[in-house]
Amino acid sequence: MRLLVCGGAGFIGSAFVRARVREHADQVTVLDKLTYAGRRENLREVDPDIRFVHGAIEDPIAVADAAGDAEAIVNFAAETHVDRSITGPEEFIMTNMQGTHVLLEVARERGLRYLQVSTDEVYGSIEEGSFTERSPLAPSSPYSATKTGADLLVASYFHTYGLATSICRGSNNYGPRQYPEKLIPLMILNALAGDSLPVYGDGLQVRNWLFVEDFGRGIGVVLERGEPGQAYNCGGPDEMPNIDVVRRILSLCGADESLIEYVQDRPGHDRRYSLSSSKLNGLGWSARMRFEDGLASTVDWYRDNAWWWEPIRSGAYREYYERHYGRALKSS
Ligand code: NAD
Ligand code: TYD
Numbered sequence: 001m002r003l004l005v006c007g008g009a010g011f012i013g014s015a016f017v018r019a020r021v022r023e024h025a026d027q028v029t030v031l032d033k034l035t036y037a038g039r040r041e042n043l044r045e046v047d048p049d050i051r052f053v054h055g056a057i058e059d060p061i062a063v064a065d066a067a068g069d070a071e072a073i074v075n076f077a078a079e080t081h082v083d084r085s086i087t088g089p090e091e092f093i094m095t096n097m098q099g100t101h102v103l104l105e106v107a108r109e110r111g112l113r114y115l116q117v118s119t120d121e122v123y124g125s126i127e128e129g130s131f132t133e134r135s136p137l138a139p140s141s142p143y144s145a146t147k148t149g150a151d152l153l154v155a156s157y158f159h160t161y162g163l164a165t166s167i168c169r170g171s172n173n174y175g176p177r178q179y180p181e182k183l184i185p186l187m188i189l190n191a192l193a194g195d196s197l198p199v200y201g202d203g204l205q206v207r208n209w210l211f212v213e214d215f216g217r218g219i220g221v222v223l224e225r226g227e228p229g230q231a232y233n234c235g236g237p238d239e240m241p242n243i244d245v246v247r248r249i250l251s252l253c254g255a256d257e258s259l260i261e262y263v264q265d266r267p268g269h270d271r272r273y274s275l276s277s278s279k280l281n282g283l284g285w286s287a288r289m290r291f292e293d294g295l296a297s298t299v300d301w302y303r304d305n306a307w308w309w310e311p312i313r314s315g316a317y318r319e320y321y322e323r324h325y326g327r328a329l330k331s332s
Helices: 011-024 040-049 060-067 082-087 090-110 142-161 183-193 212-225 242-253 291-304 306-313 316-325
Strands: 002-006 027-032 050-054 072-075 113-119 165-170 197-200 206-211 231-234 238-241 260-263
Touching: 002 011, 002 060, 011 027, 011 040, 011 212, 027 040, 027 060, 040 050, 050 060, 060 090, 072 090, 072 212, 082 142, 090 113, 090 142, 113 142, 113 212, 142 165, 165 212, 183 197, 183 242, 183 291, 183 306, 197 242, 206 212, 206 242, 206 291, 212 231, 238 242, 238 291, 242 260, 242 291, 306 316
Parallel strands: 002 027, 002 072, 027 050, 072 113, 113 165, 165 231, 197 260
Antiparallel strands: 206 238
């Protein structure tokens, strides 16, 4: 397939691009704004095989140029961190909503297949059981609200214009190359450096963990076999309270539990996420990586790839960290 992959220099987008180039021989153009979360290094292994366009999805000229002769658009591009959306929602509205609109317009003009990468957070928090695609959308943060707005716009382009759109909603991803503002890489790098591990509130919030390559495969399945106009949940095989995730990371890193530090809770913090993936299972997808194995291999990857994270931990990230947590990182 000829694909325009937006946000393909980020954590999940780059895993998807690597898999599509290697396993499906797709012709891929990546359009990416290279925000703090986007890095050309993430595409290093497939660089000779792809076209890279540096630009923003909210820029119609950049999108038209990047679209070239693509048959389909897969949109990963987004501002993705809940904490940043609480302190500064503006960029979330621009990228996640306005940017999606620009992509949909280009897809409509050219009659392209369109796949929106979305999140379980559009359903809000659930005490028991799991969300299905029929569950009401009830987002709680500016991040999830803008992702929900985008999902609704995508669905409207199917209903109104007959555009062949699909939505694939993933649960919390983890794996190599995730920016260390997110729980798992943050805790791994702090544990390796001997910095404290900041746990929000009581640490009993539950997340449904999905290995990044499993999500990339799920998105590929929806692209190839998903029914236009439909949304598909793609949830991980395991759920775990944050504090247990943190304890496992400490043990895998050989660090002491005295590094755990309970800090002020996130405002409006969702208690639990959980997705039912039976609809996507019906298309032949199932998660291959259990959390225990995926977490161990993720810790190994960060331990072995300091070249990837050292420039982050010694750059602007330190200022972000100090501002957000009110304490400096001990070492880089
Ligand atoms: P990420 O923050 O690692 O990467 C985002 C990428 O988008 C970066 O390469 C960035 O440079 C690019 N980008 C940002 N704004 C852009 C713009 N205006 N124009 C073009 N490019 C832009 O994010 P991620 O974790 O890889 O998430 C990718 C997608 O998957 C997002 O849509 C996110 O909502 C969704 N998702 C993430 C998770 C998760 O746990 N990380 C779970 C489910 C769904
Ligand atoms: P995060 O990785 O930001 O993903 P999301 O908020 O999209 O689920 O956070 C995962 C969980 O970890 C969430 O319950 C918040 C919690 N958390 C902490 O306890 N400490 C932290 O420093 C961070 C970043 C997250």
